[in-house]
Amino acid sequence: MSKREHQREHIIKTAFKVWGASRFTDMSLTTLAEELALTKPALYRYFKNKDELMRAMRDRCAADYIRLSEQLIDTDSEQNLDELVHGFVELTNLFFTEQPEYAAFFVTQFIGPAGLTREDLRALFCTQHERLESAVRNQYPNAAPELLSTAGHFVMFSGVFWSMVGYIDQDLLPLDRHTREPAAIEASISRSYEVCMHGLLIQGSTRMPSFERVESLCRVGSDGRMEADRILSAIAEVVAEVGLFDATIERIAEKVGMSKSSLYFYFKNKDEMLAKMAQRLRMHFLDVLLARMEQFSAIEDRLYAFLIVTSAYMLQNPELLTIAHWFRAQNLDIELDSATRERALNAFTFLQAALRDGQIRARADELVAVVSYLHLYVMHDAAFFRPDISSEPELHRHMRSIYTLTMGGLRAAAVASDDAADQEGVII
Template structure:
């Protein structure tokens, strides 16, 4: 009888945790209440207190559960790597497959990363206590991000690529544009490790072309920003970025933005109907300027490889010149990937995307890849680079070194002998 009661308690506790994570099925996460949890589980609110002292205890258990799941899978990767199995690809592919089938955990990770500036170091420490070794996730108490470190850049390249394509696949699946491919994890691992060279035939437009050092210097000059000709940043956009930095993405309100601007809330409602419209319009305006710069610079590209190189440089320079855009990057990665299901988002946006359209169709990740998705992937790598570089105060010279390495990863994949993903 006692064992049965314990079993029931464990089952109920698991159901409560599952209900809490279910609020992360959609990336537009909003806070939940214990009443909502109780309703989802089909129990009374007081019944929750038999398993969790309060909401804070539930949130702590959610975090511990996430770390347990992640550590369990990374340890399998670790064991495979130690035994010499094919670069631990299969266990890692299974990990990707798990998160593809359970997107709430990816959305939870993204929300925590956005809300907690110490989440990265906290996660490394938590994984370490669960037996995940340094070689698997680069755990190091003195770890600082540097553009000179190959392992860190490769980790950034892999992590950003995995997260973005998981989000895109999630959206495609929800829009019924694709089923959950059982080989998605294997295909994504191959795409990351082999780069464009591994998915294109020699002679194809997307097949990597060498860029001489002399030509790269020319392209760097093309991608430099003339500060004197650059328009000032929208003051509402600056206020939005400040509010996000102070209070976190989920706690942004029209009132807080108005307070930051020292103006009446009604004045903002004159221009915007709600918070989401305000954010969307401001980002659309800011990124239209970025697109103009990139497209103008891309017109100088002689090959698709040069197109990629120009895009990486132009975007990085832009983000470094507009640092207030960095706090909004979390909103970008959730919402931009969520637009992948609409036909409008898949329209060709510049000349090179027209030229590579046929080549891109041959890339098999288990769902439709378009030139626009390929550009989105390449565009988010500088976002991740700038976020990490700003956090660790990386000098501009190291950004240039990092861009070279990211470019090499896109073109030719990663060095699997020196990196454990």
């Protein structure tokens, strides 16, 4: 490695450390240069701008994840399902333990369309998905086809999410300051494995939801369509044209037909403008969700309502998935205002009670983690599978499988048959 290459590597590692301390919401080149004991002009000799440095960081994070994941792919193909899933969550936990800063970076850069647009990551995801699906098929040959096609993605997402949950900033998810201790690492591996194999709901604690009733009462029609907004439409159009990370404010302003300064006219700065837009999106979604979820009292019906409404809402607002991932890629620390936060938490008091009563495979203080897991899973699933779903019946069958897996884990496939999604029974 040449001296220049060595210095570039040092800058990349330092950027992960310095910017990772703020969960990548404060990515000042000045701060980075100071940590490196360099001037900004000297920093530009190695990276011409922040975008080039970010691309190098994405390449490094992806390469490290692929390198570690290939260890699982290269293992004995005859491994049984338990061994394969445990090996996956063990390697995933190791990935975030070796460099905790990767966790927040992974959330903003690779969960969703951003990860799937990278050919190297998409190829890895497809290989992992096929390997896991084959193992589920071998162990549970009578499982419903819809469960089989979803199982690999379920393990991949769940294993990654619950492995990195301890390393994410507390504003999003609980942060365990001792996650690198051996006992905590082992506990994280165990919990990730348990969620993959047995789901979030403790065995025997609840029954399946009334699928047809929930689906009937949770249809999202025109009231679920967001009011037209020039800026939000421009974001979706620019991302479609140039990609998630090249959709700059300048390009968005040009698409709207105004200068960047005019775009900021009613706001103090970019962060305030985006925070206001994010707040409006959240409030609209909450209005749609609560109007439907509050019709039910049983925990299983409410949880399924949350999944089905979230998915149906994105069908009504197809550009929302792109906009949501663009917001996340901006690395902004946009907090809920107190009123919205209280309203959101009140919507999930039933879930908080279930956590306290030990019905959910999570700690009592992990309400936000559980809700985030389900919400992000549906969004990631939409990016992964949604192009293949074209009708409401197909969507419902798919969402029943998602509920079965997230709540009952892969073990639920042991009792699933081709018509299991049309029946009500006990999650094992």
